[in-house]
Amino acid sequence: MTVTVGTSTSTAARAVGVTKVYGSGEAAVTALDGVSVDIERGRFTAIMGPSGSGKSTLMHCLAGLDDVDSGEVFVGDARVTGLRDKGLTDLRRTKVGFVFQQFNLLPTLTAEENILLPLAIGGRKVDRAWFDTVVDTVGLRDRLGHRPTQLSGGQQQRVACARALVGRPDVVFADEPTGNLDSRSGAEVLGFLQRSAQEFGQTVVMVTHDANAASYADRVVFLADGRIVRELVEPTAEAVLDTMKHLDGGVA
Amino acid sequence: MFRATLKSLMARKLRLLLSGLSVVLGVMFVSGSFVLTDTLDRSFDSLFSSVYTGVDAQVTTKPKVQGGDGDPESSAAALPASVLETVRGVDGVRAVVGDVVGPARAIGKNGKVLTTSGAPRLGDAWAEDLSGQRVLREGRAPEGDREVVLGGFLAKSGGFAVGDEVAVLTAAPKQTYEVVGVFGYQGGRDSLGGEMSISFSPATAHRVLLGGPDTYTSVTVQAADGVPQDVVRDRVAAAIGADYQVKTGTELAKAQTDSIGEGLKFFNYILLGFAGIALFVGAFIIFNTFSIIVAQRTKELALMRAMGASRRQMMVSVVLEALVIGVVASVVGLGAGVGVGALLARLFATFGGGSLQLASIGLPAAAVVSSFAVGILVTMAASVFPAVRASRIAPVAAMREAATPDRPLTKPTVAGAALSATGGTLLGIGLANGVLWMVFSGILVAFLGVALLTPLISKPVVAVIGGLLSWSTPGTLGRRNSARNPRRTAITAAALMVGIALITGVSIVLTSATASITKVADSQISADLIISGEEGATFEPAVLDRVRSTPGVESAFGFYSDYAAVDGDRMHLQAVTDFPAMQRLFGLRATAGSFADVTGRTVAMAEETAKAKNLGVGSTVTVQLAKGEQQTYSVAVIYAKNGVMDGVQLSAAAAADFSSAELTDAFAKVAAGTPVADVQHRVEPLFADNPEVSVQDRSAFVRQQAAQLDTVLLMVQILLALAILIAVLGVVNTLALSVVERTRELGMLRAIGMRRAQVMRMIIVESVVISVFGALLGLLVGSGLGVATVRALRDQGITELGFPWARMGTYLAVAAVIGVVAAILPAIRAARLNVLNAISYE
């Protein structure tokens, strides 16, 4: 069964019938099995599901970090599927931003340099007003000159968020951004991702297995065994938790 | 434990390969040197035993000047024919041949004298050959005074065939002969050992080689069957008396082999010295590799500690890994060394020694022992510090997030300063007193000291070098990466420093020597034309008279050179044709007496020599020349030595008792207002018969001297290239390990939009920064070494200090290129990283 969700006319990213298989023969694992999903522009979407359900794989495919075995992926109006390294690099420079679970920053650079790194690499101009807005939103104004080793995990992750935003990409992808953080720091980061969608209209896609984290999102897409099985809009933590329990039971 | 070590080794093949390779190259150098010299040694052994086949004893005159190196060309007077008759009558002698041998050089069809690479160019009399080895291949024996038979090697080298004309230089003036035959040796050989030989008819040989009939160079004796060599030797010796010496064929072969063996041993020491340098550099690489690995594996090692592994086990695991690398590298290096040694021996036999018959390639025990000893010791020694560090990792480090923070640099800096000072002092004392081992160990210790100091200086220096390269974001990132682990960068750079410092030091000494020669030529030699022969070529005194009477020549003088015993001390001295002319043309200053007084039985003596012998004007010395009896001379003038004249000089009359009655050098001053080139054109034809003698103006003379030094520099550069190659491996290794270590970081950079080309540029900048830093250190340390050596050699005539700026610039540029080359593989590896794998890499 294939469930296609999201019918908004304005999509920031789109997967159409994406299948991804790891390995071959006996050992083949179907990580994604005909997934179609629209990521709505200007909204905060969470991808949830039990461990091994294919969340990360879906995100990697959407972001052009991984290629698909069948189906197509679009970011903005650009077709990602089939792009070569140069095209993918251009895509990463202009259309997507990333926040990883860990190891997000270059230890040799200051917070400010880390934030501006994508622009420096791409040889793009810095929009100072936007930079200031982002920095103030993440609350790092007084930490700009610090090196990553001088920052807490939460602060580092906020620097990573600011870096993802500073280039005004079509989509910011975050894979378990709070996975390594305590709940307070996690709440700060999640709050920031939420605000960037609400206040700046930034499209954000976040992978998580934490119901509380998912409740910050405008919309939650549930994955199980490489398929999209459910969707919640404006979820509460309880609703997400319920759905997860239901899923675990249903799948097992 | 051993299993775990092996597994960890196999899991890191690249590391094994690169760090092992540095030892392999060093060991290869060591075993290659031994194999080469052993093979050559045995080849010469069999060469000389075949040269002396059929010679049971040989009689020569006792050399009047003792202590020479047995150089046959300069030795001893000829034997009278009467000796031949006496020997013939000795009981137990079957056959006797009077040898007539002397230098004879053929002029090739291009008008240039044909040369060997070290083997003699000889003429002899075509006579009965007791060894039975010579084979007349074509034509017939020479007759009369216009015919020769050529050795096969000479005939081939010069392209001569029977019926051709050949011009030959001997003790007599140049003469042209007809080639009537070509000979070779048993076994189809063209020569015994790359020598060029010309055989004349006996009468001609006497005339052109020895200057007259009835004398012989030596007398070769063959014993009757059953009479041992030493018995014949003793009987002959008893019969002919004390003026002559008799040696058995075995003794002669051994003496020749020994003297070649001495040379080979020296050669071997030089090669081993360079091998030592290569291994020293290799030790840096091993040390660095293990340090990086221990740092990268901190968590893993801490985990093992947490699970109950002891400190000792931690240490053993690292040292064991080093042992395995050392053993494997030694085996591979030994094998490669045999190959290299065999190859070099073949090259030597083909290009160096004419047609030297190579002995089979052997594996001398010394090669095996030293390869293993050196390979394993170096590897283990270099791993000790990292092993100790591994053992000190606290179990709690397993739980910590980041790797251990940078340790303070205080300890290495203090140790480095102490070592540098010690090394510098040793070097200073060694240079001042000419103690070689002190010089070498001083340099080594100083290198270690500087290497320990490098982390401290790396920060500011790397910032400056990097600043020049960081015009783009990848450049900035690369520069920061190179400043990230000061120790790692420093050791990698220090490995490169060693080679570049040595090359720079040698280059400075040679540049200073050239500058000194130029200075001497410009300030002391006021002669405009310098006439000298290469490879001991000489010219007739009569030619000097013609030079003197050439229009435009204001004055000219020349000298004869030979070894002599002065008050029993063997020294090289000259007999000068015109002392006042020499005084003027060489700018000599008499401190006592007058140059005009050096006539008959008097000498001129440099002040230093006189002081050493405690002599003054009027004092007497005994002089034994190559011929004649010992004579008493008195000192007529004492002069301040300069860059061109030193020691003792006799008047021209004494040259009659020199081994050769021909001049070795001459100098001419051109009359004011006459262009030197014009006079040179008029003088040159006087030496047309003697292509080995050149007429040069002052600047050409200086250039020629400098060219010889350039050859030395070239050899040193070639031999040090291996040390630099190993240092390059070190740069590759460090970068490769860094790329592995920063996999995730690289993945992240790619994820946020860095292009492959940018990743490569980043790694290349890091590499160039490291190598340029190493080169700068090398230039600096090398300058120190060079200046110290030049200072110490002031008394040896190196009075000027010259810096080879262009060459030093080249070394720096080469280092930058090396940086780029070393970065290629790691950069490709980094650029090829799969972004997804990199960021999810654990």
Ligand SMILES: Nc1ncnc2c1ncn2[C@@H]1O[C@H](COP(=O)(O)OP(=O)(O)O)[C@@H](O)[C@H]1O
């Ligand atoms: N590189 C890979 N090679 C093989 N199998 C993989 C690889 N990456 C993921 N998988 C498999 O694909 C499935 C989905 O993985 P993933 O997308 O990482 O799940 P999630 O992020 O939801 O935990 C899992 O069964 C996982 O084992």
Ligand SMILES: [Mg+2]
């Ligand atoms: Mg995942």
